[in-house]
Amino acid sequence: MPEKVLETKNLSKRYGRQLAVKDLNMTIYKGDIYGFIGENGAGKSTVLRMLTGLTKPSSGEVSFFGSTKHKDRVENQKRMSALVDAPSFYPNMSAKQNLEYYRLQRGILEKELVMESLEKVGLATHSKKKFKHFSLGMKQRLALAYTIMERPDLIVLDEPINGLDPAGIIQIRELILELNQKHHVTFLITSHLLAELAQVATAYGFLQHGVLLEEITKKELDKKLLTKIKIFVEDITAATTTLELICDASLFEVRNHYEIVVQNPHISIEEISRLFFEKRIYVQKIYEEIETLETYFNQLTDAAKGRDVL
Numbered sequence: 001m002p003e004k005v006l007e008t009k010n011l012s013k014r015y016g017r018q019l020a021v022k023d024l025n026m027t028i029y030k031g032d033i034y035g036f037i038g039e040n041g042a043g044k045s046t047v048l049r050m051l052t053g054l055t056k057p058s059s060g061e062v063s064f065f066g067s068t069k070h071k072d073r074v075e076n077q078k079r080m081s082a083l084v085d086a087p088s089f090y091p092n093m094s095a096k097q098n099l100e101y102y103r104l105q106r107g108i109l110e111k112e113l114v115m116e117s118l119e120k121v122g123l124a125t126h127s128k129k130k131f132k133h134f135s136l137g138m139k140q141r142l143a144l145a146y147t148i149m150e151r152p153d154l155i156v157l158d159e160p161i162n163g164l165d166p167a168g169i170i171q172i173r174e175l176i177l178e179l180n181q182k183h184h185v186t187f188l189i190t191s192h193l194l195a196e197l198a199q200v201a202t203a204y205g206f207l208q209h210g211v212l213l214e215e216i217t218k219k220e221l222d223k224k225l226l227t228k229i230k231i232f233v234e235d236i237t238a239a240t241t242t243l244e245l246i247c248d249a250s251l252f253e254v255r256n257h258y259e260i261v262v263q264n265p266h267i268s269i270e271e272i273s274r275l276f277f278e279k280r281i282y283v284q285k286i287y288e289e290i291e292t293l294e295t296y297f298n299q300l301t302d303a304a305k306g307r308d309v310l
């Protein structure tokens with residue numbers, strides 16, 4: 001098992017009467033890109049603020065790199081860098097001057113880390129450009145340069161691609177993957193853009209009303225995501241009677257008098273097409289649909305509401 005970079009035990013946060021985070025047990029392993037998912041108000045930012053020391057937990061504990069001791073925690077917290085409340089940059093200063101300012105403010109001695117960080121985020125050639133002339137994507141990359149200046153082992157990002165255009169999203173995605181794969185940085189990322197998160201995440205935590213519903217690796221999730229075969233036909237009666245020759249009726253359902261949905265099929269599209277061809281059943285369309293991270297998350301949260309676990 002890889003090293004645990006971060007672990008929480010029964011972490012809770014109360015704001016007055018409201019319990020915003022309830023007994024959170026979360027584990028992030030070295031090398032993970034951990035996608036932290038939840039609807040608005042689920043408690044994600046509150047968790048990130050507790051992890052980064054911006055808010056004190058009401059109860060429970062956090063351990064970094066296997067230690068909960070306060071002495072170690074101060075040291076270990078230095079191995080983590082976070083973009084929860086984005087740093088404010090000076091508009092009339094260049095990218096380099098802005099980072100230089102933060103280097104001095106954070107007491108980082110190595111001067112070379114400023115240019116090294118700008119290079120890693122692809123801004124070296126724009127180092128002299130004033131911040132006010134940066135595009136949103138460039139501003140976001142500069143914020144990332146700020147987080148990687150101390151060569152952290154863990155980076156926490158709250159909604160890193162919010163407001164970016166498709167090109168900006170791709171740049172941030174590639175940067176995260178590069179830092180993870182080349183420089184072995186572990187990430188904890190929140191995002192509402194699940195399709196995008198699914199392109200980088202290696203593990204997920206699903207949060208609802210402050211409760212962690214499930215923690216799962218990408219590998220485990222991929223195995224759980226259901227596959228469906230959708231078949232569109234003209235003669236639904238003939239089609240269902242024929243389908244029953246190779247598939248139990250409990251495994252498919254008929255929708256709208258022309259659509260058949262086969263759940264988690266043990267038969268292939270080719271088998272169904274061949275059979276329908278032999279029986280002269282006209283198929284308008286047939287295709288496979290794999291459940292997405294988004295549908296999985298929606299089902300998980302709907303089921304939790306139904307079980308009243310929240």
Ligand SMILES: Nc1ncnc2c1ncn2[C@@H]1O[C@H](COP(=O)(O)OP(=O)(O)OP(=O)(O)O)[C@@H](O)[C@H]1O
Binds near residue numbers: 015020040044047
């Ligand atoms: N400082 C605060 N004082 C009182 N209540 C707060 C405070 N911060 C957050 N809350 C409440 O705690 C709950 C969780 O909020 P939080 O911002 O952590 O959710 P979130 O998952 O980050 O939401 P979003 O996706 O909208 O950013 C919300 O009901 C919010 O109103």
